[in-house]
Amino acid sequence: MRVNIFQNVPLVKPSFFQKLFKQLPIENSVIELNNLLAIYPISEISKKRVAEIEKRYQIILKDEFKLNLEEFYAVYLNHCLEEGNLKDEDFDNLNHLRLILSLNDSTAKELHHKIGEIVYKNFFEKAIANGRLIRREEDFLEKIENDLELPKQTVNRISNDVKMGFIHNYANNIIRDLELTPNKEQELQNIAESFRIDLKFDKETTEKLARLHLYWKLQNLPLPTVSCNIEIQKSELCYFKIDSAQWHELKNYKHKPVDYNSNVKELKRFYLNTQKTNNTVYTKYIDSGSLYLTNKRIIFIGRNKNLNIRFEKILRLTPQSNGIEIDKETIKSVFIKIYNQADEFSLILDRLIKQIK
Structure with a gap:
């Protein structure tokens, strides 16, 4: 069952002077295009029907409403990527949508990268939500990367930012809770190993973690005695x-x-x-x-x-x-x-x- 991504929008009523001179509100041209997308499957909307709208309003949509056309494409692309998986039907519809919206290859590619970055980052955050990055999730992310033809530099930046963000958030929660147990220290190491990155923190965070490590020892381990050069009782340590x-x-x-x-x-x-x-x-x-x-x-x-x-x-x-x-x-x-x-x-x-x- 096809989901209505676009919603029908009522046309703008002509002003007094537009009625007087028998002019159509130009903004209705893009509204009519939106309503075509809301009513019909993308594959059934022909280039001819879009041309008819342009002829009726005596405009070229890509010149007058370039950003609106790009938004139509971006909205549909984002919908296709909700499950992180582009099907053959999705590719066909995107190609057809690009055609009827008169988007050139460079514009479409730019939109793929912009939307792709957001989608890829969201799925990456979900993939490591439990502090582990397993092979199945890596394969899934790689498919999104390939489907959207994301630049490797972009993928590496997102990967590093999300991984480091997760680890820093974990460390900040430890600092907020004022409790660095051996189990939490080991978990930090396990997360870093799963992400295949080195544990690196700023100076302040490093110092606070070191202090919390010491505090846990002072609270939980047997206290070490120190030599005392004054006279104390035999029962004193x-x-x-x-x-x-x-x-x-x-x-x-x-x-x-x-x-x-x-x-x-x-x-x-x-x-x-x-x-x-x-x-x-x-x-x-x-x-x-x-x-x-x-x-x-x-x-x-x-x-x-x-x-x-x-x-x-x-x-x-x-x-x-x-x-x-x-x-x-x-x-x-x-x-x-x-x-x-x-x-x-x-x-x-x-x-x-x-x-x-």
């Missing part, structure tokens, strides 16, 4: 050490006694997206020194003063781009300033606190 840290006390802090409250996703989101700027302005500098994190407490060994915060006294962690605010069961809560590795310190601290809560 040290998991973090940095020699350049600062201890600040928060000014004008209103203590609110609550249970420990921290969302690890919020910690990750903050440190993944923040810039390295000092945005903590409401603190009082106390001392500089070395920072240690054990399975029981935070230890700060300063030049003039020391600080010891046990995990059960911590109520809340608030991330800052250059450190972490620690609310505790005293009026004087603190800000630990770390120039590097603030995210690692905060994630390890959050994990250790939750283990004892």
Whole structure:
């Protein structure tokens, strides 16, 4: 059953002066051609019937309505390609349509390329929707390429753009979800292998994926211990050490006694997206020194003063781009300033606190 691609359109009524001078609205010529396409199968519309329209309106359609004729051809071509497959009947109808519309070979070829690019890209996106490009889909895409005589350069560009777009979208979803598991890392590799391309990301994406890889390890794998050059209890293990840290006390802090409250996703989101700027302005500098994190407490060994915060006294962690605010069961809560590795310190601290809560 033939599908009506074109729809009947009512003719434009002549204006007062057109009636007075017995003139036909010129736009009705292309409307009549549209209605022929809407009523009759393309193969039944002769060049003579188109010529009759031109004679009645005393115009040459290809000169007056070139873009409309090209649109008729493009609409039909796009319809033929809805299933990505041009049949012999389609080729015959397209050739006949080209004839009655007086389209030259170069114009038809250009339209094939324009429509073909859109159609080929759409089918390519569907072919790799599951992250794999199998041989059957490659054969299907190759047939579309050949039917439309798409330039190899165009095909290669579309292929590369669609594949890289899929992989970048997959990576961006990982970053948005803040979770890079080993399974997701392996899937990235599997996608790239199926597409036969190298995994390449911009500097920002590469750095964020690397940070998420580290965050997953800090959350899920056994924490590695580090050597500690200070005296700690026999039951203590040290998991973090940095020699350049600062201890600040928060000014004008209103203590609110609550249970420990921290969302690890919020910690990750903050440190993944923040810039390295000092945005903590409401603190009082106390001392500089070395920072240690054990399975029981935070230890700060300063030049003039020391600080010891046990995990059960911590109520809340608030991330800052250059450190972490620690609310505790005293009026004087603190800000630990770390120039590097603030995210690692905060994630390890959050994990250790939750283990004892």
